[in-house]
Amino acid sequence: MNGAIEDEAALIRAAQRGDVASFNQLVLAYQGQVYTIAYRILGDAAAAADATQEAFLSAFTHLKDYRGGSFKSWLLRTVTNACLDALRYQKRRPSQSLEAEDDEHSLADVLPSEEEGPERAAERRELRCFIERAALTLPPDQRITFVLSDVHGLSYQEIAQVMNVSLGTVKSRLSRARAKLRDALLAHPELLPDEFRQ
């Protein structure tokens, strides 16, 4: 994240003057978040890496167009655009299904938290795997909205800035995405906690 950046605005100004070293400090600060968002949208490590590199290169090239405001939102717009380009390219290939093979970022490797037992932790991992894969079946606009909102915790306003749409559009896309994913979850009661299995 960008917590390590002492003066983001100064780095941006220097990068706008062509200072690549300053821009690379921004890259190092944001690359985890940018890559993770790209991966959640594309569902493929190699494609996510390509989109991330494309996004940073595009950001540096167009940094003169940045006129202040949230740099993070501006940067996330470049990565979502790169992801949309990649998704258009992917449309020519067979789409992924919920039964797709695990990628190298499989949640199966995520360690359980200390307060839950191994069985419950395994159930939750399975549930998160399902959510992660089900999200990849959403239409791109809904998928991006869901990822930005419910995975990365951006506000409606931030998502509207990133996607360059109105607040109403954000709410509508998010509610559609949630409804589809929720209905997919409810169709698999074995993944749900006990209170749903009645």
Add this chain to the structure above:
Amino acid sequence: MSSEEELISAYVDGQLSAAEQAAFEARLARDPELRRRVLATRLLIREARQLPMLTPPRNFILPSDVARRPVVARPRFPRWAYQLGALAATVLCVVLIVWDFGLPSARPAPAAQPAQPAAQPMLPEALSQERVAPADAEPRAFALPESAPSPTPATPSSPDVNGWVTLPRALAFALLILAIALAVMGWGKRG
């Protein structure tokens, strides 16, 4: 999308007004199916937030000479725009070819050509009135009298023999090249 789904989404995000929230919760109290959907939506959001931040497979820092590299402005037209452009260029090309080769009425028929000199004397006449002194008004090659027929058909027929490259044909050829180029660009374009 039903407004009920937007209500559920807004409710779990705490975006409803106090009155809307009270009304929604009253419905929740008497509708177990709605309650189940709200619970599942909350579960979905809670688990989605727990998806981990990933470690990038490599650093994405830019090379130090990236600022000196020439920036190639890539047109960002969608694939369908290239395809539409190729189609339009092809159609125009065909229209021009048909017009140039296919329709007899589009080109002056040989029978009509002897009449051409009859129309031409108007030009020297006009010129003689405006620019040419009366003493110089000697008939020129193109200013044959109306009664004098063209001695040979060589002049009218010469475009068909030596002037194969006409404007419509050149345009059609250019459009054909454009259509091929657009088709190739569209083929290599993402999306």
